Amino acid sequence: MHEMSIAAAVVDQVERAAREQGFTAVATVRLDVGELAGVVPRALDFCFSLVCEGTALEGATLTTRSVRARARCAGCAVEWYAGMPPDLGCPGCGGGTRVELLTGRELRIRGVEWAEGPLPAQG
Template sequence: MHEMALCEGIVEIVEAEARKGAFSKVKTVWLEIGALSHVAPEALRFCFEAVTAHTIARGAALEIIEQKGSAWCLGCSRSVEISRRYDACSECGSHQLQVTGGEDMRVKELEVE
C-alpha cells in the first residue's frame, strides 16, 4: 500500500509549510489527485488518519479533489478526456494517445490556525 508513504510525504510538506508560515495546527488539507495517478482515495483517507495522529495535522479533514485524465490524440489532433491510461480516443477511436493530465497528486491548499 503506497498510500502510507504518500501520506508521510504529505505530512512532510505540511510540517515544512508550518515552519515557513508559523502555524501550529492544520484543520484541512486539500489534495488534487489525478484519475491516472494510481492513488486509491479511500486507502489514502485511511492512511492519512493514521499517519497524522501525532503531528500538527492530527484531526485534520482531508478533502480530495479528483482531476480527470486528459490526452492528446495523435490520430485526430484533439485533446480528449480519458479515465484510464489505455482508453481509445473518444473522437476518432485511435489508441495513439499521449497523456497530458491527470497523473499528478499535489497538496493544493491548507486551512491552518
C-alpha cells in the same frame, strides 16, 4: 499499501510549510488525485489520519478531488476523456501513436487551511 508513504510525504511537506510560515496547526489539506495515479482515496484518508498523530496536522481533514484523465492527439490536436483504464486511441483521426496524456496522473497538494492551536510535543 503505497497510500501510507503518500500520506507520510504529504504530512511531512505540510508540516514543514506550517513551521516555516509560523502556523501552529492545520485544519484541512486538499489534494488533487488523478484517476490514473493508482491511489485509493479511502485508504489514503485512513493512512493520513494515522500519520497525522503527534504532528501539527493531528485532527486535520484530508479532502481529495479526483482529476479525470484527458488526452490529446499530437497529429490532429483533438482532446478527449481517456477514461479508466485509459483509451489512448484518438477519436478524431483514429491514431494513437502520438498521444499525450494531459491529466489524470496528478498527486499534488492543492491547498492547506491553517488553524490556530498548540504544536504537538515533539518526541
